[in-house]
Amino acid sequence: MLAKIRESEALWLFRRSPAAMLAALIAVVIITAAVLAPWIAPTNPYDLSSFSLIDGLLPPVWQDGGDPRFLLGTDDQGRDMLSSILYGARLSLAIAGMAMAVALVLGVGLGLAAGYFGGRFDAIVMRIADIQLALPAILTALLIDGISRGILPRELHDDLRLGVITLAIALSLWVNFARTARASVFVERSKDYVQAAIMMGQHPLRIMLRHILPNILGPLLVIATVDLASAILLEATLSFLGVGLPADSPSLGTLIRIGMQYLLSGEWWILWIPTIFLVVLVVSINLLGDFLRDLFNPGLR
């Protein structure tokens, strides 16, 4: 019953917010296109035999010299920009999504436990979180990538690259989840329904997961949305710096790094199109996050 009212209220709010609607539309379109990239992209940019250097550096169709086969032009290797961007976005979103999921599970788990048990465990977890917060996310990510590069043999590191980047991003994002979860647990813990459950002798794990967690999902969802945008940006930054994904399986950040070389030479589409794409994607996700925050936090309305 309550959920139903929430739902309709959400819908009502959503309908009245053109920004949220537009953002949702863009995000859905981009994410769908990225997920469906192998089926809708004109070519597969990872398949070396599918593109040819002869088509290199063609401008987008609307510019002189454009080729109708390549809607957004081609890069220096003759790869179709549209396909590269779709595949790149797919990779970026996959990494960001996985990193966010890992951060969510890790952060919420630790936060719930810290808030519920308190005491020494809480102190330790929260001090680690404080240390983590003092380090900029990009530094954490660079650090993890650097360490893994140092301890793993090169071939293994190349194979595990995706995992390393995901972990690097996840470890720089879990703190937000942990702190929010812990703070919410403090509030919920003293409430009657939790006290009742404790007195009934239920297992702490059950209390945490079945009673407390559902009631703090709102703020977590907001954080997850905003953090997804951060994760996308973080991945792009890492790839831009060259510690992310290699040039033959480009994510959005790698595409922007490659495009940088053409910044001054008039081949603007190689840099600008992936950059604009990234900005639009991140802004729309952030707008959605804002909307969710307003929704779950009536005081801000």
Add this chain to the structure above:
Amino acid sequence: MARHKISSAALLIGAAMSVASAVSAETFRWAGTTDPQTMDPHAVNAAPVLSFLNNVYEGLVRRNGEMAVEPSLATSWEPLPEGAGWRFMLREGVTFHDGAEFNADDVLFSYERAVSETSDVKSWFASVTAVEKVDDYTVDFKTSSPNPLFPGSIANFMILDSGWAEANDATAPARESENFATRNANGTGPFRLTARDPGVETRLAPNDGWWDSLDSNVTEAVWTPIGNAATGLAALLSGEIDFISPIPLQDVEQVEGRDGFKVLSGLETRVIMLGFGHDHDTLKYSDETTDKNPFQDPRVRLSVAQAVDVATIDRVIMRGASEPASQLLPEGLSGWSEAHPDRPAFDADAAKAMLEEAGYPDGFSFGLMCPNDRYINDEALCRAVASMLAKIGVTAKVNAMPVRGYWDELRADNFDMYLLGWSPGTFDAEHPIRFLAHTPGERLGTWNFGGYSNARIDELLEPIQSEVDPAARQAMIDEVAGILQDEVAYVPLYTQPLIWAMKDSVDVVQRPDNFFLLRWVSVN
């Protein structure tokens, strides 16, 4: 495509030869993509190191702006009777930067150092049997057979002070580790090293006691390596640096169009080529072909040569500034074989058929090693090659890495195919034969990473070195060029362009070997 020729490149000289009369203090800042790995002139035989150290150290002879050999620390030289070697008369009154005097002992010491175990320049002295001191200012280089080109071949053999090296425990070059000479230098050259911060900044100042007159008004020179070419160009345009080489090919037009900047371009004497792991029994980086090495079959190597479309690489990646190459040295250099001017024509179908004939109808996968900050657009080139090979069913897994660790990887045989650029230090066809085609050994074939070996070429090298009759010599060089082409020992791709960009106020001399010498720089 045929826009430049080597000969014209050699003549592309700024107005720098005019005597610099300006006396004002001038700090000159210059940048490039590759930092010289070491300050030790015998530790790494690579252009970034030798070019840089030619400002600090000197050899017995040197090359001028047109690449002609002229006296340096030796005032004159003459062949010993019966072709037994060469006698060098040394310049008197020359001092090292630390004040020590230069004499025959330093030449002897530098020779011993240059042929020692850890030296990378041993092959310069492949024909030398002994070096003898006649008196304090006369030295004999004894050779096993007559070697008419010897003086020109040691222009980069730089002389260290024996006392300085001994005092600082640097009597042998340190190749993989470091010693005092890795970060410090004490030469006789026109500039002395004042500060060295590897990978960050290196400072030089004129050597007031230099024996020659300096055609430069630079009072302090600051070298900064800038790995990203676009960043380097931005630094030039913002005025942060005065000179950079190379700039991205795509940016040449817009730099030329700007007030206050100019571009000097030509062809470098450097051929970019693909090398194979001839002596590897198996592929190291293949997913499926793990029991043999297809590149040992000349038909497979030929199909690689046919599959690479050099004309398109030139148009898109090199922006029409390169020149296709058919041999290990660029057209126009001494000894270039007129008899073998053509590279295999681009023909993907023929390449595929050839591959089928060799028993690889479904292709195979392998690892392609590639530097990403050494040659112009090197990584883009490797990716383009990979894409072209994919069209004939061969999967190249590109591993692009900074040149810092690249040569070590090649020496450790960590490749199936690799990219190499070669500029013959002597400007003669004998040089690449000695370094790249001869079977690898202690002094010969030292950059023949793939271990290519052909008995006939090994046999011809010495007669080529000692033959005095140009026609007979050329006939032997032609034979070697023919063998290298028939066996597709390497796949030469193109001659790399030379692109220097600088402020209008800077005058330089562009040598076709891409050596940048501060003694010809003036800032107006």
